[in-house]
Amino acid sequence: MLRPRVMSHTGRGLPRRRHARGGMLIEVLVSIVISAIALLALAGVNASAVRYTKMSQYRATATLLVSDLGERMRANKGVAADGVVVATGFFAGVYDFNATDFAAQATAPAMPTQLCNTAATTCTPQQIAELDMAQWRLLVRTQLPEGSIWIARQAGQTAADVWVAWRDPAVATSDEAPALATECPDGLNLGSDLSVRCSYFRINL
Secondary structure, X not given: OOOXXXXXXXXXXXXXXXXXXXXXXXXXXXHHHHHHHHHHHHHHHHHHHHHHHHHHHHHHHHHHHHHHHHHHHHHOOOOXXXXXXXXXXXXXXXXXXXOOOOHHHOOOOOOOOOOOOOOOOOOOHHHXXXXXXXXXXXXXXXXXXXXXXXXXXXXXXXXXXXXXXXXXXOOOOHHHOOOOHHHOOHHHOOOXXXXXXXXXXXXXX
């Protein structure tokens, strides 16, 4: 006696299951690719955030340093020349620093022989300014990468233009370089080096 062959459901079901499994594998691969692209984008955003945070930190440090310099200048303001009286302190240009370029400021400044650090010490405005500048330049050098300065007193005004410069290690591509060549003064002689950042300040006494 022959039995009927029952294959309709089982025979047709196996290929469908194989097809479904192949489709699921493709979906998983697509999901992995999309996730990888999203993670790469997130990593790029995170790297940019770190760079910009560091840049802001450098600029904040430069602002605090210039504020300190302004207080030193005010404490040693001196008097302006009037034809009879000789200019002293700030008015004598003792805080000007515009003859040394970026490369020449690579070494830490030496402290003057007169430190003006005892009650019995009598220092002239020139000696006080020399100590102020040596201490301040050392602060700039230690708190900023290759920190350098450029100071030019405004003639006829109780004011000074100050640039604080540093080498920014985060500058990796041209789009992160300074947008304008005038960000740094010409006297620093930076040439085509775009990894140096400058912040400009005006100190009014």
